[in-house]
Amino acid sequence: MNSLDRLIKEKLQREIQAKTRRHFIKDCVAGMGGLALGSFFMSCNSFMGNKDNAKIALTERDINPLASMAPPFPAKVKSVIYLHMAGAPSQLEMFDYKPTLHKLNNQACPQSLLEGKKFAFIRGVPKLLGPQAEFKQHGESGNWVSNFLPHFSKVVDEVAFLKAVNTDQFNHGPAQLFMHTGSPRLGRPSIGSWVTYGLGSENQNLPGFVVLTSGGKTPDAGKSVWGSGFLPSVYQGVQCRSKGDPVLYIDDPKGITRNLKKSTIDAINNINKKEFDEYSDPEILARINQYEMAYRMQTAVPEVMNINNEPEHIKEMYGVQPGKESFANNCLLARKLVEDGVRFVQLFDWGWDSHGTGHDTAVDLGLRNKCTEIDRPMSALLLDLKQRGLLDETLVVWGGEFGRTPMQENREGQEMAYKGRDHHGDAFTMWMAGGGIKKGASWGLTDEIGFSALEGQVSVHDVHATMMHLLGFDHEQFTFDFQGRPFRLTDVEGHVIHEILA
């Protein structure tokens, strides 16, 4: 009993310590304001009566920050799968066919193209490098796809290409940040965070924004590319691993049973409920909800992240390798997550930085292997979503952080043994597929060597505006107040790209 007395005494002391002069003044002010407000609303029924009525004034979001909300406008899609090829894939070997570049192979690049341009590695006068792949037109749309992507060329009619996307960043980190947060500098929320903040999540047992990586490394820009920036941290991406535990420490520790865990959480929540009855702080309810969700996630996440139960023909179609970390596994997981109501699934695949410094980064060798790695899974993803009736209500986006030069890289001004291309952000290719997208469309045209845009140039902000539009937002109205001003994903720019919308 003695120890219990001491505990109680300590608690009381703590409580007194916690009350500072600031608390007093703050409470006074709030109290006075409250009194005034109370008398103001005397005639208003919902503010009178007992405590239960008072609770109704809380919004659903106060209790559950991931509670789903209606979009401002009718949405075409309810979820997004974003496939990011980290390192920047070469559009000139995959989608942007330039026969003239082939003819000009090995010729010195005209000085006029180099003036005023910044390159990451190219120095002096580089030589032009013809396409290292063979191109053909495919499908009814007749869009060009190279022989590096034989499977994708069969589903090409499902997608809409943006052939002249433009970014003003030429290094991976800032360019990735720009692509995912709308700003090349740290501190802004990622698209996935904006979307989960705006729409919440349907499934109560899973996070709303899941990130999966493959290729052996995470993106250069670090976890900020799926960070929540100035939005509440509950909206940041939850990175899941396709190998080992999907989320670190998701299993209960040794000796802790599921029941024990449950009663622990119940006990904590009971205390929290009492605390709430006393202080009516909605943060407490949010915390209670978080505990419960975490408990449910302990079973729900491993379940959805398990691809072993998928039928064999599905596994074959994606080309999955269970137990390994691979883009194919992640594509299958992306489908499963979207099927289970996850709002935003972000895939990063590392290894696309084809500078030509070695075998793995040569545009005719390593790049081709990378293409083989993604070709089957991303095509299978589109087909699988389609047969499940999910492609109608999902947006699939594919792209890198920038594109690559039509010139062969000449690091330090030297000719290099392997064929590579330097970073280039003036005009590169992305594609989108899914609900609200005009199937088989292609917008944007680059010049004869694929160096700059001739027509239909779109910016990263335009891509974001289009994604927001499909999710039911006006990107100019969707803002969050921070540091004294409203912020938006597209800052002060961005136009919806109507040319690729159905």
Place this chain on the structure above:
Amino acid sequence: MEVIQQLIGRLHPLVVHLPIGFIIAALLLQWYDRKNKEWSKIIGLLFQWAFIFATIACISGYLLYKGEGYSFDTVKLHLWLGIVTALFSLLMYLRLTASSKIDFIKRVPVVLLSFSLLFLISFTGHLGGNITHGSDYLIEPLPNNIKSLLGVGPEVYESPILQEENWEEAILYTDLVQPILNNRCVSCHNEKKEKGELRLEEENGILKGGESGLVIESNDPDKSSLYARMILPLDHEDHMPPKDKDQPSKEELDIIKIWIANGNPFNKSIGEIGLKKEAIQAFFPKAKDDTYPDVEVAKISQDTIAALKKKGFHLERISEESNFVKISCINKPSFSDKDFNLLSSVKNQVVYLDLGETQITDAIFEKIGTLPYLTVLKLDNTPITGKNIETLEKLEYLKNLNLMGTNFEEAHLHKLKTFKQLQIVYLFNTPVKKPDQIIHPKEGELFIDYGGYDLPKIATDSIVY
């Protein structure tokens, strides 16, 4: 000084009611006293007060007109009649006061003066009301059919709209610029209410400018105060329109900018100026979203929403603009046929129903048939076989039906072909056999997606370069 003048001016609506009250009180007293004639002294005194305050009201009214930029034409009649009212009050006072030495006043009949004052007070007051509230103020609340009887149509705010067929022939000024000015500026800058001595309702006014000079510097929007003041920060003193008024959209501002940058032509067409369609995209009629029925339904009450959520349903409105909802059992896998009754209170609002991976049976079809506006129906991964699915035929908006992963039997497939609006049915992973040849239907016809897509192995799959 100017501040005090303005302040006094703005007190006009207050002060003006004093003489009105005095005159009416005096007239009433005259009526009561018409036989006995005992109260003349008091009545006279009332008219004296009326005169004094009417004079003050005239002065404050004049200051209001000066300070707020009303044009003289608008206030002319009200102003003169106000002065006449004050004079008539004086006359009446003199007429009633016995001490009056002026002879001819004695000869004026009191009744004439009374009726004149009654008329003056009503008419002047009405004119004043028109100036502050607008001439349609009284008529506005009347129902539209009575309004049209009176010959006044209902006024609607309309933003300019270009037509797909002939947008290049539209005149930039007439069809975009002036309508924008009409919507955003003209309520204060017109011939009646010429604030800052600026009129923007037509060409001459725009070119003439206002008290601080020209508002347009041809080809230089940033130096043209017409544009420059509209893009100032909202809190800036010189920002136009005033910050409590509706603000022009970004697209509207761009149009003003383009117009000035191109030398503010008054009769050149959009095509002649060479504008691209992208620049004016916002002014084309917006394509209507036709995913869900174009029908108005009642809003679901917060209590009903809360109750359904408590029962485990996922429920969200399809957009903030619509009362239609999506309902899903994603968090309620235990849902079975009998639970359907829980949804009866929202049956008119459900357009999207996801019962995938629940315990429903074929008995559910009859119940689903009671959702008149249902457009998307997901029954995937449930034990249904399709018996009685024909009861869904009456759902005239049903477009998208997902039967993937069910026990749907081929025998029931033909029933779907008579569904009117049905566009797509998903049958992947069902006992229905995929036909060898898949016919792609024409736009608007039913497409059956049997799924089972495959990416056959090819040689390059395993080549490593």
